[in-house]
Amino acid sequence: MRELxxxxxxxxxxxxxxxxxxxxxxxxxGVEDSYGTFFDKGCFKKTIQDHDxxxxxxxxxxxxxxxxxxxxxxxxxxxxxxxxLDLDIELGRRVHSGMKKGYIDCMSIGFRPVSEVxxxxxxxxxxVKLWESSPLTRNFAATPGADVDDVRMLPEVMARIxxxxxxxxxxxxxxxxxxxxxxxxxxxxxxxxxxxxxPLAPRDLAxxxxxxxxxxxxxxxxxxxxxxxxxxxxxxxxxxxxxxxGSYKLLFADVIDDTLKAVPRAIFAVAAVLMGAxxxxxxxxxxxxxxxxxxxxxxxxxxxxxxxxxxIPPWQxxxxxxxxHVVTGAxxxxxxxxAALAEPSSDTLPPGEPxxxxxxxxxxxxxxxxxxxxxxxQ
Numbered sequence: 001m002r003e004l005x006x007x008x009x010x011x012x013x014x015x016x017x018x019x020x021x022x023x024x025x026x027x028x029x030g031v032e033d034s035y036g037t038f039f040d041k042g043c044f045k046k047t048i049q050d051h052d053x054x055x056x057x058x059x060x061x062x063x064x065x066x067x068x069x070x071x072x073x074x075x076x077x078x079x080x081x082x083x084x085l086d087l088d089i090e091l092g093r094r095v096h097s098g099m100k101k102g103y104i105d106c107m108s109i110g111f112r113p114v115s116e117v118x119x120x121x122x123x124x125x126x127x128v129k130l131w132e133s134s135p136l137t138r139n140f141a142a143t144p145g146a147d148v149d150d151v152r153m154l155p156e157v158m159a160r161i162x163x164x165x166x167x168x169x170x171x172x173x174x175x176x177x178x179x180x181x182x183x184x185x186x187x188x189x190x191x192x193x194x195x196x197x198x199p200l201a202p203r204d205l206a207x208x209x210x211x212x213x214x215x216x217x218x219x220x221x222x223x224x225x226x227x228x229x230x231x232x233x234x235x236x237x238x239x240x241x242x243x244x245x246g247s248y249k250l251l252f253a254d255v256i257d258d259t260l261k262a263v264p265r266a267i268f269a270v271a272a273v274l275m276g277a278x279x280x281x282x283x284x285x286x287x288x289x290x291x292x293x294x295x296x297x298x299x300x301x302x303x304x305x306x307x308x309x310x311x312i313p314p315w316q317x318x319x320x321x322x323x324x325h326v327v328t329g330a331x332x333x334x335x336x337x338x339a340a341l342a343e344p345s346s347d348t349l350p351p352g353e354p355x356x357x358x359x360x361x362x363x364x365x366x367x368x369x370x371x372x373x374x375x376x377x378q
Contacts, residue, residue: 022084022085022096022099024080026079026107026133028079036122037125038122040126048072048073048074053071054070055132057069058133058134059091060134060136068084068086070082079109079130079133081133107135109130109132111129112128118229121231198260200262200302201263207263207265212253212263216255219260226243226247235270235295249281249283250273262298270291271295271315274292275315299312
């Protein structure tokens with residue numbers, strides 16, 4: 001099953017009444033989002049019909065924090081949401097206040113892609129399965145690439161590392177540190193599309209690069225020259241020569257049952273090449289770091305799917321002990337601020353001003369601290 005995804009849009013048009021009634025768009029047609037994807041008109045039609053237009057409204061995508069059951073429909077602009085916030089609960093009243101005062105001014109959707117097409121090398125969703133809509137805080141939602149689930153997961157992952165810090169050789173420690181690296185990359189480096197979301201092939205599937213390349217070429221309809229579908233199977237290509245097959249390097253996918261899948265043994269081979277095996281790979285140094293981050297995402301996916309904390313990129317193993325000390329200190333310093341990021345403020349603030357947490361310098365500071373933490377773990 002495809003992973004649950006999230007997208008956020010600014011509420012450029014909204015209406016919130018004293019009684020808690022609100023109207024807003026939680027998705028907009030034809031607008032490229034921070035993932036480089038588009039929602040095409042009609043993509044919500046079937047899911048709306050299947051659920052009679054009614055979907056839950058959650059606070060920050062948290063299924064334990066429902067605040068409304070709202071009517072969803074498509075209009076000319078996008079996905080229109082209209083409902084009544086539950087003012088009988090404290091959270092509903094707080095979100096209502098934030099919407100009216102302007103510091104909660106974004107809507108986001110949780111969805112699973114059903115079908116998509118490539119247009120001008122961009123992914124366009126033609127059908128999605130909608131799960132919910134969620135209002136988001138202004139300063140948090142406006143942070144490029146930041147996903148609310150990332151912030152909610154950070155304290156958990158950092159606490160795992162802190163709890164294991166007494167045993168720096170614990171096998172699950174390496175997995176926890178690697179998960180943190182991936183989480184921070186997901187927050188602040190959203191440049192990867194398509195190839196980062198391929199389903200995994202079986203762990204023990206044999207890897208034959210030459211045969212896989214031929215199958216990918218046929219699957220993509222790229223017999224004459226490479227195209228956008230062909231590109232999905234490679235971690236790197238030379239954008240100056242995109243029509244040359246020799247420009248595509250670090251193949252990691254194969255076609256299985258007419259579906260392009262990431263092959264674990266191919267990913268392990270790519271990681272070895274990035275570490276210099278078989279002479280390494282001739283790509284720019286900056287691009288090599290970007291490829292490593294893409295590979296790390298697949299390692300995280302494999303750790304989870306195969307339930308094996310020992311699946312760690314080779315370049316991360318040597319820095320495991322140092323990372324424990326870095327994260328343990330960061331957990332102590334950032335825990336209050338992270339908790340504040342994930343909750344709506346009950347304070348009255350002018351629109352656009354940073355929210356203050358207890359003993360914290362404002363909402364921008366913890367995000368900057370997370371960027372610094374990510375840099376220290378590179």
